Amino acid sequence: MSCLRSQGGAIVNVSSVHAVATSTNIAAYAASKGGLLALTRAMALEFAQDGIRVNAILPGAVDTPMLQAGLDRGHVQGSDLQVQVHDLGRKHPLGRGGATG
Structure with missing residues (x-):
């Protein structure tokens, strides 16, 4: 400092x-x-x-194993995990979530 x-x-x-x-x-x-x-x-x-x-x-939402595990714990039946990630990203001001790499 x-x-x-x-x-x-x-x-x-x-x-x-x-x-x-x-x-x-x-x-x-x-x-x-x-x-x-x-x-x-x-x-x-x-x-x-x-x-x-x-x-x-x-x-906000960044497509990582941690996010996917959290969504998977939500047990949304009949919904593909990648669809959930995409839908979550659409709630952001840019209309998409983040990605690693």
Whole structure:
């Protein structure tokens, strides 16, 4: 931090949309992401006087094994997993979810 304090800079934390809007069966995950968002806000206030910006990004649906496992736990009968991923992505402002790689 001493290097950042002398020159300013930025810290970017990666949280999740579940920090502000979550779903069932992931309470611990949502709590951890909410905690990271609170930490980000506190750090932003604390380090502003040193010219250090602190922000968080909150990605939404990204087609990963974790997302697919979560959808699979939802037990939506008669619905293909990839169709569920696609439908979830359509709810985003860009009209699609994220992809890895």
